[in-house]
Amino acid sequence: MIPASFDYIRPQSLNEACQALSGDDDAKVIAGGQSLIPLLRLRLAYPSVLVDVGRLPELSGVHDRGDHVFIGAMATHDEVIRSRVVNNDVPLVAFAAATVADPAVRHRGTFGGSLAHADPAGDLPAVVLALDGVFVVRSADGEREIPAADFFADYLESTMEAGEILVGVKIPKLGQGWGFHYEKFHRTAQAWAIVGVAAAVRRSNGAIQEARIGLTNMGPTPVRARAVEAALQGVELGDAVRTACQAADADTSPPADLHAQPDYRRHLARVLTHRAILAAAGTP
Incomplete structure (x- = not known):
């Protein structure tokens, strides 16, 4: 489809870009365009003006x-x-x-x-x-x-x-002693994640001292898996980690779409969180 008509501005400074956006609630910023351009082509977005910040x-x-x-x-x-x-x-x-x-x-x-x-x-x-x-x-x-x-x-x-x-x-830099991993399940390499898990883990004396966990596609916004983070404190690697990860879908509201139903996403969140924690903690 062809986008609806709009004006186009390429400002020469950040201040000029801010002024171009000021007072126009329908103005949109465009940078790489990988998200906005498809919306324009499908006429799911109708900006009055595009402010191109790509060269600032x-x-x-x-x-x-x-x-x-x-x-x-x-x-x-x-x-x-x-x-x-x-x-x-x-x-x-x-x-x-x-x-x-x-x-x-x-x-x-x-x-x-x-x-x-x-x-x-x-x-x-x-x-x-x-x-x-x-x-x-x-x-x-x-x-x-x-x-x-x-x-x-x-x-x-x-x-x-x-x-x-x-x-x-x-x-923020977390410093020494942290391991990291991002685990996701998707249909093809180019597809959106059906569920993804971002994990950062700090271990000491063989036990997990702290964990940070973010969930992809488990609600209308990204979700922090606070229940799992709390359950992992002081836990040694083993069955206790798997048990803690059973709370990964707590306080989430996963969507239903053509790719997966909520119960399947909840299952994936638990499985992928366990995998991400083990990988971040250095366990194959």
Whole structure:
């Protein structure tokens, strides 16, 4: 299909982009376009104007900021995957980004775009949630930060306000002793995850001291598996881990669609969480 008509602006600075969005609730930001363009073609989105931020240097790059890694919203998935800083300090992000769609999408799609799109079936929202990331957004009125736990509001909805642009995401460094893994089940390599699990695990003296777990496609937003995190504290690897992971679907509301029913997704959440925890803890 052919998109509905819209105006197009390519600002030369972030401030100019914020001004272009100011006062127009129907304006949309376009970056890599991997999520927005299909919506435009299907006429599921009707923006009055597209503000192209694809060439703004303020939104680019991956930066080591001491206690956290700052990933610019315009960094592509491929940049994130190849980043030495990401692989050294927040490797779960690089690992999960490498599972996104296919090479063509990873070279064009942006880290910030996939998060701002707020699709619960996307791989990266659950990862950033598990790692307690912080979103930095800017508008004509200034800049603010939104913790990942408060960023995702509903299906394809975030708590960003009209006129705000995602500048980048702060990912805290967890330090030594942590293992990471992202486990997902999907029909084909390019398909959305039916269920995915992002896991970070810290072990000491053979036992799990702390775990961070984010779930993909288990509700209208990414879900933090708090019940499993609590049950894993102080647990040694073995049957106790499997038992703890039986709570992976607690407080979730998995969707029903052509690919899976809720009860199947609940089963997958329990199985995949167990696999992800064992892999993150270093057990084959």
